[in-house]
Amino acid sequence: MATFLTLHQAPGLSADEIAGYGPEVAQGVHARFRNLFVNLRSGFIVTIYEADSQDAVEQEFERIGFPFDDIHEIDYTLDEAQLAAMTSGATS
Structure with a gap:
């Protein structure tokens, strides 16, 4: 299984909205979630997933x-x- 980094822009997204996606993300039907990194002020999101392919x-x-x-x-x-x-x- 390969590792993939994803980039997202979602200005205005709140921590509660992110949590709302949790149940679907946890199912991991096509890819397996590993990590989430978010800057809520800018809406910049990075995720790490494992999957067989980018598709x-x-x-x-x-x-x-x-x-x-x-x-x-x-x-x-x-x-x-x-x-x-x-x-x-x-050496220095």
Whole structure:
């Protein structure tokens, strides 16, 4: 299963409105929800999903009824521990 990052613009969306999508998101019919990051003031939303394809993620948002601007497959990740290990031999 691949990981996908999605971008959304929803100015004026409230935390309560986001929670209203929760039951549908939790069903995960076409794609599996992993994370949500939101700036409520600007309406900027990033989600992380796992799915077999980008089409599956698109189908999931269509099913939920939530518009998206972009979907990108993630093919490389780096966490804090991996960054530290990568740079531990670096000189200043």
